[in-house]
Amino acid sequence: xxxxxxxxxxxxxxxxxxxxxxxxxxxxxxxxxxxxxxxxxxxxxxxxxxxxxxxxxxxxxxxxxxxxxxxxxxxxxxxxxxxxxxxxxxxxxxxxxxxxxxxxxxxxxxxxxxxxxxxxxxxxxxxxxxxxxxxxxxxxxxxxxxxxxxxxxxxxxxxxxxxxxxxxxxxxxxxxxxxxxxxxxxxxxxxxxxxxxxxxxxxxxxxxxxxxxxxxxxxxxxxxxxxxxxxxxxxxxxxxxxxxxxxxxxxxxxxxxxxxxxxxxxxxxxxxxxxxxxxxxxxxxxxxxxxxxxxxxxxxxxxxxxxxxxxxxxxxxxxxxx
Amino acid sequence: xxxxxxxxxxxxxxxxxxxxxxxxxxxxxxxxxxxxxxxxxxxxxxxxxxxxxxxxxxxxxxxxxxxxxxxxxxxxxxxxxxxxxxxxxxxxxxxxxxxxxxxxxxxxxxxxxxxxxxxxxxxxxxxxxxxxxxxxxxxxxxxxxxxxxxxxxxxxxxxxxxxxxxxxxxxxxxxxxxxxxxxxxxxxxxxxxxxxxxxxxxxxxxxxxxxxxxxxxxxxxxxxxxxxxxxxxxxxxxxxxxxxxxxxxxxxxxxxxxxxxxxxxxxxxxxxxxxxxxxxxxxxxxxxxxxxxxxxxxxxxxxxxxxxxxxxxxxxxxxxxxxxxxxxxxxxxxxxxxxxxxxxxxxxxxxxxxxxxxxxxxxxxxxxxxxxxxxxxxxxxxxxxxxxxxxxxxxxxxxxxxxxxxxxxxxxxxxxxxxxxxxxxxxxxxxxxxxxxxxxxxxxxxxxxxxxxxxxxxxxxxxxxxxxxxxxxxxxxxxxxxxxxxxxxxxxxxxxxxxxxxxxxxxxxxxxxxxxxxxxxxxxxxxxxxxxxxxxxxxxxxxxxxxxxxxxxxxxxxxxxxxxxxxxxxxxxxxxxxxxxxxxxxxxxxxxxxxxxxxxxxxxxxxxxxxxxxxxxxxxxxxxxxxxxxxxxxxxxxx
Numbered sequence: 004x005x006x007x008x009x010x011x012x013x014x015x016x017x018x019x020x021x022x023x024x025x026x027x028x029x030x031x032x033x034x035x036x037x038x039x040x041x042x043x044x045x046x047x048x049x050x051x052x053x054x055x056x057x058x059x060x061x062x063x064x065x066x067x068x069x070x071x072x073x074x075x076x077x078x079x080x081x082x083x084x085x086x087x088x089x090x091x092x093x094x095x096x097x098x099x100x101x102x103x104x105x106x107x108x109x110x111x112x113x114x115x116x117x118x119x120x121x122x123x124x125x126x127x128x129x130x131x132x133x134x135x136x137x138x139x140x141x142x143x144x145x146x147x148x149x150x151x152x153x154x155x156x157x158x159x160x161x162x163x164x165x166x167x168x169x170x171x172x173x174x175x176x177x178x179x180x181x182x183x184x185x186x187x188x189x190x191x192x193x194x195x196x197x198x199x200x201x202x203x204x205x206x207x208x209x210x211x212x213x214x215x216x217x218x219x220x221x222x223x224x225x226x227x228x229x230x231x232x233x234x235x236x237x238x239x240x241x242x243x244x245x246x247x248x249x250x251x252x253x254x255x256x257x258x259x260x261x262x263x264x265x266x267x268x269x270x271x272x273x274x275x276x277x278x279x280x281x282x283x284x285x286x287x288x289x290x291x292x293x294x295x296x297x298x299x300x301x302x303x304x305x306x307x308x309x310x311x312x313x314x315x316x317x318x319x320x321x322x323x324x325x
Numbered sequence: 326x327x328x329x330x331x332x333x334x335x336x337x338x339x340x341x342x343x344x345x346x347x348x349x350x351x352x353x354x355x356x357x358x359x360x361x362x363x364x365x366x367x368x369x370x371x372x373x374x375x376x377x378x379x380x381x382x383x384x385x386x387x388x389x390x391x392x393x394x395x396x397x398x399x400x401x402x403x404x405x406x407x408x409x410x411x412x413x414x415x416x417x418x419x420x421x422x423x424x425x426x427x428x429x430x431x432x433x434x435x436x437x438x439x440x441x442x443x444x445x446x447x448x449x450x451x452x453x454x455x456x457x458x459x460x461x462x463x464x465x466x467x468x469x470x471x472x473x474x475x476x477x478x479x480x481x482x483x484x485x486x487x488x489x490x491x492x493x494x495x496x497x498x499x500x501x502x503x504x505x506x507x508x509x510x511x512x513x514x515x516x517x518x519x520x521x522x523x524x525x526x527x528x529x530x531x532x533x534x535x536x537x538x539x540x541x542x543x544x545x546x547x548x549x550x551x552x553x554x555x556x557x558x559x560x561x562x563x564x565x566x567x568x569x570x571x572x573x574x575x576x577x578x579x580x581x582x583x584x585x586x587x588x589x590x591x592x593x594x595x596x597x598x599x600x601x602x603x604x605x606x607x608x609x610x611x612x613x614x615x616x617x618x619x620x621x622x623x624x625x626x627x628x629x630x631x632x633x634x635x636x637x638x639x640x641x642x643x644x645x646x647x648x649x650x651x652x653x654x655x656x657x658x659x660x661x662x663x664x665x666x667x668x669x670x671x672x673x674x675x676x677x678x679x680x681x682x683x684x685x686x687x688x689x690x691x692x693x694x695x696x697x698x699x700x701x702x703x704x705x706x707x708x709x710x711x712x713x714x715x716x717x718x719x720x721x722x723x724x725x726x727x728x729x730x731x732x733x734x735x736x737x738x739x740x741x742x743x744x745x746x747x748x749x750x751x752x753x754x755x756x757x758x759x760x761x762x763x764x765x766x767x768x769x770x771x772x773x774x775x776x777x778x779x780x781x782x783x784x785x786x787x788x789x790x791x792x793x794x795x796x797x798x799x800x801x802x803x804x805x806x807x808x809x810x811x812x813x814x815x816x817x818x819x820x821x822x823x824x825x826x827x828x829x830x831x832x833x834x835x836x837x838x839x840x841x842x843x844x845x846x847x848x849x850x851x852x853x854x855x856x857x858x859x860x861x862x863x864x865x866x867x868x869x870x871x872x873x874x875x876x877x878x879x880x881x882x883x884x885x886x887x888x889x890x891x892x893x894x895x896x897x898x899x900x901x902x903x904x905x906x907x908x909x910x911x912x913x914x915x916x917x918x919x920x921x922x923x924x925x926x927x928x929x930x931x932x933x934x935x936x937x938x939x940x941x942x943x944x945x946x947x948x949x950x951x952x953x954x955x956x957x958x959x960x961x962x963x964x
Binding site: 274 | 534535536537538539540564565567568569570862864865866868869872
């Protein structure tokens with residue numbers, strides 16, 4: 004594989020996905036970047052914006068297994084990871100795989116389940132394995148978790164703990180479509196589009212899971228200049244001393260930013276990372292990894308504001324001196 | 326208004342009070358003045374009178390009338406005018422370009438006062454902005470100076486190395502020099518820096534340490550989409566060298582260099598094109614000189630009179646101040662603006678000395694004391710103007726040729742000096758010879774004799790000499806520039822003939838507004854400086870504790886905040902005791918007093934550090950108190 008081939012394949016995947024999912028360019032791109040950087044995505048957005056559709060379409064285009072878990076207050080950890088069940092015929096316990104054993108997992112409304120159930124995903128997301136009763140079982144490769152949460156409703160929800168949030172490479176906000184996009188969606192439906200019958204769209208299977216793994220490996224080989232490494236470190240370190248933040252991002256954020264930038268560079272046909280890659284992904288990587296001071300929250304300052312401010316403070320490497 | 330005319334008007338408006346009056350050539354001290362015909366030849370030998378030297382000189386429709394009278398035949402004085410008269414095509418072009426003016430309304434004292442105040446405020450703000458900018462800059466320089474500890478003032482080389490080159494030309498030269506030395510990587514960086522500096526100068530990008538090349542590219546895409554493609558290629562090459570560790574070859578540098586120069590040249594080309602278009606629209610490529618030296622101007626007349634021994638000034642001060650003048654004779658040309666005040670001043674001037682007033686056409690309403698009036702008559706055919714019998718005895722036979730037009734209506738006591746078939750062309754009235762002073766008012770039907778082209782015809786120059794010499798040799802011409810000193814900005818604009826220019830400027834500002842929005846510059850977020858009340862901090866702490874599930878502490882802070890707010894809302898009577906407050910809140914909300922009292926007591930206990938009872942539900946109490954706040958007016962916020 005070379006950079007051009009990577010760029011072309013990335014473009015084809017994106018093109019196919021966007022045939023079914025209209026007007027969510029950023030969401031699709033970030034989801035693909037996360038997938039190729041071996042990360043996970045937390046999507047915050049109202050229902051009906053195409054989150055489930057994205058996973059289904061991705062599964063079809065990438066020829067990957069995909070499953071959906073609807074998180075509810077009574078969902079148990081074993082409902083996610085699976086558990087040992089006694090087989091009366093064999094007279095022994097057998098492990099029954101939970102829905103987490105898939106390649107693309109949609110964790111819908113993840114904050115509706117209590118922390119105990121949410122934590123069932125911790126090991127899966129970080130280690131890409133599941134341990135039940137002392138036995139560790141690897142998850143299929145590639146493995147992408149796309150979790151969603153509704154930003155409006157807060158009653159009966161369990162905010163994700165910081166440790167869980169940190170496992171997500173990106174947190175994306177899905178905004179309602181603009182008028183033109185809304186019109187395009189309606190026209191698609193008038194033309195016969197049915198989200199429940201994706202086979203009618205004849206979506207091409209652009210790449211097999213093995214090819215995807217090859218792309219993941221290739222993206223890791225993109226050159227990262229010392230200046231870029233320092234730039235990433237500068238940005239992440241600044242989140243730790245920002246006056247409006249209680250706590251800053253962890254080194255996991257730096258790593259996510261690094262690998263995400265590599266994928267973005269390759270997706271644009273470059274074999275090296277530029278500051279623009281870092282800057283473009285920084286908000287999605289950092290916004291859920293920082294905690295706002297209460298007074299900043301009262302003043303209406305958002306995590307995005309803080310990240311934007313930090314990006315304005317950090318000097319870009321190798322730029323024309325101002 | 327054409328650009329040269331605009332510049333001239335601007336110059337006049339700016340310099341009018343300070344410029345000394347235009348003066349004719351001083352008469353020779355010893356040598357006798359040349360003969361009129363010779364003086365005319367000498368005057369028009371000057372190269373500034375382009376219509377006498379340039380056969381393709383374009384004439385306006387008005388100026389063509391002089392051709393019909395035979396002005397082009399005086400080839401000795403003005404050799405090229407005959408060809409210019411035959412140049413019909415150019416004359417037609419100029420018919421469309423007759424000067425026009427926009428008359429702004431006269432404004433009253435309040436508006437004038439307002440304009441002066443606005444002007445003063447504007448100047449004040451400008452000075453304030455400049456001073457503040459200077460102080461800010463100085464403060465920043467001081468800060469920068471204190472941040473550089475590693476190089477003393479003696480270390481000139483280090484200081485030089487730290488300097489950032491921002492000059493486009495020097496950056497390009499440095500790029501060229503580095504490329505010649507084989508350092509293509511640095512050369513490419515310099516070429517790119519030159520490009521960015523030029524774009525910054527044009528306001529397209531803003532170079533700042535946090536901006537990436539992608540940011541600059543996006544700015545260019547938004548502002549100059551035509552150069553975005555080339556710029557992107559440059560950025561790709563530069564970033565490949567900077568971050569991709571790509572080798573920069575001579576060919577690679579040449580590619581970037583060519584693209585950078587193309588972008589820069591494109592901009593220069595556009596500027597040249599715009600400049601060229603402006604020049605074209607300003608002059609239409611026609612070789613006309615300034616108005617004063619055109620056939621319609623007066624520079625030749627002033628020069629001629631100077632050669633003939635007159636001392637001629639163009640009057641800039643208002644005619645109302647004529648009493649301060651020491652001249653013998655005042656010529657009122659059609660452009661001179663005269664109101665009641667000016668006419669009164671003239672009447673006083675005439676009554677207090679031996680003066681002569683020449684009214685050269687252009688006015689249909691003359692004061693009674695003048696005794697004559699100018700009557701307009703449609704032009705028909707040219708007919709010669711000859712001296713009256715009395716004048717012919719003194720001046721000899723003369724023939725004056727001017728375009729057909731007005732005549733002077735005069736009484737029995739007035740003496741016609743020049744006449745044509747339909748009536749007098751010039752007439753004068755002298756004051757009573759038994760009076761203290763002998764004054765003279767001369768009225769001409771028009772101002773044709775005071776135009777350059779007139780001197781070329783028949784005996785016009787001689788007649789003008791005779792007409793004026795009776796009044797003395799010290800003459801002031803009152804015309805367009807007279808009294809140009811304005812009393813208010815509107816008048817200033819009007820007198821400077823800047824109305825069209827101001828309208829153009831206004832249209833430009835409107836276009837800029839439509840294009841850029843309310844702010845022409847780059848919008849900058851104003852820094853918000855807000856102070857929050859102590860209660861807000863308490864509430865923030867409460868939220869903080871609530872998030873940490875520290876229920877008792879959350880209730881303590883939210884409760885304290887709520888009690889303080891409620892006391893603010895219900896005033897002094899309610900603030901004496903908690904029970905009074907509870908009663909007031911209960912009355913307002915319709916809740917039972919007991920329930921409100923319970924909430925307030927729990928809030929107070931929590932804030933005083935009283936431990937919670939077993940089974941206490943502090944968060945619920947905090948939420949309930951917040952609801953209470955919301956019910957009593959204003960937002961209770963959310964917990």
